[in-house]
Amino acid sequence: MTTAEATPSSQPFTIDGQLCFALHSASRAMTACYRQGLDDLGLTYSQYAVMLVLWQHEAVSMGSLCEQLHLDSGTLSPLLKRLEKQGRVTRRRRPEDERTLEIACTEQGRELRERAREVQRGVERATGMSGGELAALREQLNELAGRLRDATAIQEGHV
CATH class of the missing domain: 1.20.5 (Single alpha-helices involved in coiled-coils or other helix-helix interfaces)
Incomplete structure (x- = not known):
């Protein structure tokens, strides 16, 4: 038994005493802080996360994208369809393996990168850290x- 398992929680059993709620609240506040800047780019926070992966790797398989974002393909598929409709990504089957769906950033998608970087910098400033x-x-x-x-x-x- 580890020390953590042997030691009862020192936090009160209230909403304010829950780590899960503090993380949930911080996550919602972070996403809200991104919202204005991302709205100006025509991106949701989830689409921004996809674009971050593509800006880093240019093209990835659906499996890799799911793994990096800790999301399943059922969640990502509609989001990717919207990004494709906006002209920001392409989706295609790899010729060498038709089972693998590859997601790639388009030129229009790449053009958002610097503007998105400014949004990120603004959020970092807002943290005060x-x-x-x-x-x-x-x-x-x-x-x-x-x-x-x-x-x-x-x-x-x-x-």
């Missing part, structure tokens, strides 16, 4: 998310 503080918090949250995904996989018998 330094670059180092933001990096440390991001690392802590990524570690927490990984531990929680591992715990969920174990509970569901996937490990």
